[in-house]
Amino acid sequence: MCVEMLKMDHFESRNKSMTIGTINSCIEWAKSHGSVIDDKVEFRADANQGTYAVANAQIVEGSVLVTIPHQLLVTTALAEKHFGLKAPTESNPNALLQLFLSKMKFSSESCSEIAFFQPFMDVLPLTKDIHSPYFWSREELTALKGTELLIKIERNLKKLVKEWFDLITKVNAADDDDTEFYLQSSSNPQFQLSDYSGQSEDFTWHSFTAYLWSAYIVSSRAFPELILEHPDLKDINQAFLYPVVDFFNHHNGQKVQWQLNKDTNGVSFSSGDQIERGEEIFNNYGDKSNEELLLNYGFAMPNNENDLSTLTLRLPPGQLESLVSWDLVISDQNLAENSVNFVLTVDSPLPMSLVKLFGILSKLTSENFVTWRSVLEGTERLNAIIDQKLDFFKDATKLRVSLKSPIRSKSTKAYLAGQKRIFQESSDFIKKFQRKVVKDLKPVSFKSIFKADKPFVNTLTLTFGIMKYEDLLSKGFLQQALLLWIVRAYNMSSREGANLALPQFIIDCFEDVKSNMVIEKDDVQEYLAFYKSMFPQLSTKIPEIYGKGDWSIKNFIVAGTVIDRLVWILPASQEAFFLERKRYDLLS
Numbered sequence: 138m139c140v141e142m143l144k145m146d147h148f149e150s151r152n153k154s155m156t157i158g159t160i161n162s163c164i165e166w167a168k169s170h171g172s173v174i175d176d177k178v179e180f181r182a183d184a185n186q187g188t189y190a191v192a193n194a195q196i197v198e199g200s201v202l203v204t205i206p207h208q209l210l211v212t213t214a215l216a217e218k219h220f221g222l223k224a225p226t227e228s229n230p231n232a233l234l235q236l237f238l239s240k241m242k243f244s245s246e247s248c249s250e251i252a253f254f255q256p257f258m259d260v261l262p263l264t265k266d267i268h269s270p271y272f273w274s275r276e277e278l279t280a281l282k283g284t285e286l287l288i289k290i291e292r293n294l295k296k297l298v299k300e301w302f303d304l305i306t307k308v309n310a311a312d313d314d315d316t317e318f319y320l321q322s323s324s325n326p327q328f329q330l331s332d333y334s335g336q337s338e339d340f341t342w343h344s345f346t347a348y349l350w351s352a353y354i355v356s357s358r359a360f361p362e363l364i365l366e367h368p369d370l371k372d373i374n375q376a377f378l379y380p381v382v383d384f385f386n387h388h389n390g391q392k393v394q395w396q397l398n399k400d401t402n403g404v405s406f407s408s409g410d411q412i413e414r415g416e417e418i419f420n421n422y423g424d425k426s427n428e429e430l431l432l433n434y435g436f437a438m439p440n441n442e443n444d445l446s447t448l449t450l451r452l453p454p455g456q457l458e459s460l461v462s463w464d465l466v467i468s469d470q471n472l473a474e475n476s477v478n479f480v481l482t483v484d485s486p487l488p489m490s491l492v493k494l495f496g497i498l499s500k501l502t503s504e505n506f507v508t509w510r511s512v513l514e515g516t517e518r519l520n521a522i523i524d525q526k527l528d529f530f531k532d533a534t535k536l537r538v539s540l541k542s543p544i545r546s547k548s549t550k551a552y553l554a555g556q557k558r559i560f561q562e563s564s565d566f567i568k569k570f571q572r573k574v575v576k577d578l579k580p581v582s583f584k585s586i587f588k589a590d591k592p593f594v595n596t597l598t599l600t601f602g603i604m605k606y607e608d609l610l611s612k613g614f615l616q617q618a619l620l621l622w623i624v625r626a627y628n629m630s631s632r633e634g635a636n637l638a639l640p641q642f643i644i645d646c647f648e649d650v651k652s653n654m655v656i657e658k659d660d661v662q663e664y665l666a667f668y669k670s671m672f673p674q675l676s677t678k679i680p681e682i683y684g685k686g687d688w689s690i691k692n693f694i695v696a697g698t699v700i701d702r703l704v705w706i707l708p709a710s711q712e713a714f715f716l717e718r719k720r721y722d723l724l725s
């Protein structure tokens with residue numbers, strides 16, 4: 138616990154923006170307490186980029202650039218000592234560290250252990266300079282309307298409010314304003330946290346705004362405590378603040394090393410790549426998607442190779458359990474109450490588990506297992522959802538909302554463009570998948586059947602002016618032609634000596650449906666208009682085909698079910714295929 142409380146003008150600190158002056162003071166503070174910074178590292182600051190570092194001479198790979206002694210690190214152990222409390226283990230392991238940071242930055246009172254870190258506190262960005270959407274106004278947030286990101290922001294903020302209030306209650310810091318804020322935010326569904334956060338710098342250290350700020354500081358600047366090799370580390374997500382090393386910006390793929398030197402108890406930052414004079418020296422925050430970067434770091438990158446999107450599907454209650462019984466493998470972290478998440482990336486824009494899920498959802502009651510037909514039909518339903526997302530992001534990238542700063546606009550555009558790109562990849566991939574299945578399975582093509590069955594085509598030419606397969610499409614006659622041909626095929630198969638090469642599975646399916654189907658009045662009603670438009674005229678006009686065998690309406694109703702069970706139409710070419718009932722056998 139802090140013993141001697143010092144009266145300090147901490148309001149000065151809270152309003153201090155990062156400038157080259159505060160940065161130099163922080164570096165001086167670090168050096169005067171034993172930090173070692175390579176002379177080739179030059180720290181700079183500007184309004185757009187904040188702090189960053191540039192090499193003023195060539196840096197060879199493996200060079201140690203900065204070493205900071207352990208006593209300058211802001212750790213959970215310090216927070217525990219200050220508050221005389223153990224950090225929570227069951228919830229966010231950084232909650233106490235965050236509250237400590239809020240106090241260090243925003244309290245008007247101080248003590249020696251807090252005052253010690255003041256030069257470091259002075260370089261941390263103020264809420265007005267933070268670009269994470271947690272700090273956007275209600276109007277700015279409309280730029281993210283309809284995205285998973287906005288849902289996440291709302292969900293995370295609610296969680297954070299609870300975490301904050303539990304903690305300030307525990308340390309006896311909550312005042313009436315805090316209680317009022319908590320009650321309002323938890324009871325009023327219209328309550329918008331963005332109305333309260335990020336608008337002014339006038340708040341107490343124990344306010345929610347201060348806590349939101351410190352949560353952001355930890356998410357955007359902290360390092361994993363794993364580096365410090367504590368034998369009793371309770372949670373791998375526990376983090377610490379690392380002055381000076383947190384001045385480096387992020388670059389995807391940059392090789393870096395963070396290491397504890399057990400002899401000196403210093404923690405060093407090394408570059409794993411050679412850096413030329415004048416080049417920026419980067420850190421690597423890990424393989425982060427734009428959603429993660431925007432939310433936790435306040436920026437996003439165009440064409441981020443680590444980008445991803447989440448497709449959340451809400452399912453009727455109970456359906457999730459039945460999916461598992463179809464051997465659908467979905468990891469627990471992607472399952473929520475009555476919904477399931479699928480991660481789409483540029484490299485894997487169409488997870489096979491998603492394809493299978495839609496295959497399960499498209500199964501007919503007569504199908505006892507997931508078939509290739511149900512999977513292909515499922516891809517169309519999936520494609521409709523993906524294309525809807527794609528259209529949404531195509532429109533959203535026009536960004537009609539004006540954001541407070543160019544950094545926010547640029548990052549939002551990068552995020553939205555990234556989402557659009559992933560859904561475009563996903564949509565393209567579905568089509569590729571459909572074509573590949575057709576190529577590999579080689580299903581029976583109705584187009585080929587049609588071309589080969591000249592007498593049948595002639596009857597359609599005579600009566601409907603149809604000469605070729607494409608005419609079926611342009612005249613909207615494909616379904617009728619399929620029905621007529623299936624009944625013809627069945628009639629031919631039951632006639633001795635007919636020489637039409639017929640795929641046996643179609644006939645088997647017809648016979649199966651015919652012998653098991655109970656025809657209802659509604660079925661007759663459905664086919665009556667179509668049937669009357671052709672019969673009995675066809676039988677009298679072309680008796681050699683439509684006068685032989687059974688051309689009753691019942692057979693057309695049966696043929697309709699055969700189409701449901703066997704036919705799938707490739708959307709790109711409108712080519713109809715008969716698929717033999719076979720188990721879909723690609724992994725999950």
Ligand SMILES: C[S@@+](CC[C@H](N)C(=O)[O-])C[C@H]1O[C@@H](n2cnc3c(N)ncnc32)[C@H](O)[C@@H]1O
Nearest residue numbers: 186187188357358383384385386387434435436
């Ligand atoms: C650990 S700090 C790095 C130093 C930072 N520039 C500063 O002013 O304190 C992380 C923050 O730097 C900024 N940043 C880091 N890498 C970036 C990048 N590649 N592009 C844009 N901003 C970046 C973001 O604001 C991020 O939250």
